[in-house]
Amino acid sequence: MKIGVIQINSIDHKNTNMKKIIKYIEEAKAEGADLVSMPEYVNHLSEDEHKVAYAEEIEGETISMLAAKAREHRMYIHCGSILEEGDGEKAYNTSVLINPQGNVIAKYRKLHLFDIEIEGRVSAKESDTIIPGDHVVCANTSFGKVGLTICYDLRFPELYRQLALRGASIIFVPAAITMYTGMNHWEVLLRARAIENQCFIIAPGQIGSHIPNRIHYGNSMVIDPFGTVISRSPEKEGVTVTNIDLKHIEEVRKNIPCFSQRRTDIYSIR
Numbered sequence: 001m002k003i004g005v006i007q008i009n010s011i012d013h014k015n016t017n018m019k020k021i022i023k024y025i026e027e028a029k030a031e032g033a034d035l036v037s038m039p040e041y042v043n044h045l046s047e048d049e050h051k052v053a054y055a056e057e058i059e060g061e062t063i064s065m066l067a068a069k070a071r072e073h074r075m076y077i078h079c080g081s082i083l084e085e086g087d088g089e090k091a092y093n094t095s096v097l098i099n100p101q102g103n104v105i106a107k108y109r110k111l112h113l114f115d116i117e118i119e120g121r122v123s124a125k126e127s128d129t130i131i132p133g134d135h136v137v138c139a140n141t142s143f144g145k146v147g148l149t150i151c152y153d154l155r156f157p158e159l160y161r162q163l164a165l166r167g168a169s170i171i172f173v174p175a176a177i178t179m180y181t182g183m184n185h186w187e188v189l190l191r192a193r194a195i196e197n198q199c200f201i202i203a204p205g206q207i208g209s210h211i212p213n214r215i216h217y218g219n220s221m222v223i224d225p226f227g228t229v230i231s232r233s234p235e236k237e238g239v240t241v242t243n244i245d246l247k248h249i250e251e252v253r254k255n256i257p258c259f260s261q262r263r264t265d266i267y268s269i270r
Contacts, residue, residue: 001243001244001246002032002033002241002242003033003034003035003037003202003243004027004028004029004031004033004036004240005037005202005203005204005220005221005240005241006021006024006025006028006037006038006080006204006238007039007204007206007220007239008206009206009208009210009216009237010042010043011045011046011210012044012045012046012210014043014062017042017043018065021038022065022069024036024038024238024239025066025069025073025077028075028239029073029075031241032241034076034143035076036076036077037078037174037202037204038078038079038080038174038204039081039176039206039220040080040093040151040205040206041081041082041083041093041206042079042080042081042082043083044082045210051091051129051130052083052086052090054083055083055084055091056082056083056084056085058096058104058107062079063079063096066079066096066098067098068102070098070099070100070102071100071101071102073100074100075100076097076098076141077097077098078095078097078098078172080095080204081093081094081110081150081174082094082096084109086130090130090131091130092110092130093126093130094107095108095110095149096108097148097172099141105140105141106137106138106139106146106148107137108133108135108137108148109131109132109133109134109135110130110150111132111134111136111156111159112153112156113126113127113132114126114152115127118180118181122180122181124178126152136159136163136166138166143170143246144169144170144246145167145169146168146169146172147160147166147168147170147171147172148171149163149172150173150174151175151177153173154175154189154190155189157192157193158269160193160196160197161196161197162269163197164196164199165259165269168199169199170199170200170201170246171202172202172203173190173193173201173202173203175203175204176205176206176216177205177206177216177217178215178217179216181217182218187229190203190221191223191229192227194223194226195226195227198253198256198259199225199249200222200223200224200225201221202222203221203222205218205219205233206218207235207237219232220240221233224244225249225252225253226248226252230242230244
């Protein structure tokens with residue numbers, strides 16, 4: 001199958017962002033993509049104190065527009081994440097998967113919130129504006145099960161093992177990772193999650209600056225079950241389309257049978 005990975009510099013203007021997203025979906029379709037995946041906070045990025053005002057219902061403008069494109073092009077669309085309406089004071093950071101009929105088949109609210117302080121480098125407290133989710137989410141598709149995660153989740157391997165044990169052959173990791181942590185950790189963690197769980201990782205990222213003193217790393221990737229980076233987006237906005245062969249999962253798991261060799265008599269994931 002062909003995967004289109006969108007890399008974008010979302011700004012504090014939803015209509016501008018959506019016009020670019022639709023443009024890249026059209027380009028992906030022209031190259032034969034069966035599925036398009038996009039980054040975290042894809043439809044809007046602004047300073048944290050302004051975020052909640054841009055939250056939508058799942059049935060709102062953004063997902064309705066993407067659902068119409070999924071129906072038109074008979075493709076799966078993974079929205080990365082948007083701000084979903086929460087309790088009025090805070091929102092959810094929510095990933096949505098739409099099938100070729102234009103139906104929402106999965107909704108995942110980010111479990112692990114980006115609350116860190118690296119002196120002189122990165123300062124962020126996502127929990128000031130975001131409510132954490134409380135469910136691990138897999139979805140059935142025509143090409144097998146997929147797992148949904150978002151950005152900072154990448155640092156919690158337990159989540160990825162849960163998704164793999166539930167049958168996920170592809171795991172999405174949409175992100176808005178900062179330049180500093182991206183340069184040091186993005187690729188190595190993505191490859192580790194792919195190798196550990198012997199699955200494909202699809203990781204679309206935000207690129208460039210959207211507010212003062214915060215630059216996103218880009219380097220959107222598709223990684224195969226052996227940990228090989230088979231696609232990396234160039235240092236600009238756009239869509240990169242690549243082929244993946246899901247049969248490669250069977251080959252890797254047969255050659256290195258990690259799942260059947262797990263010592264569940266000694267340890268387990270609760």
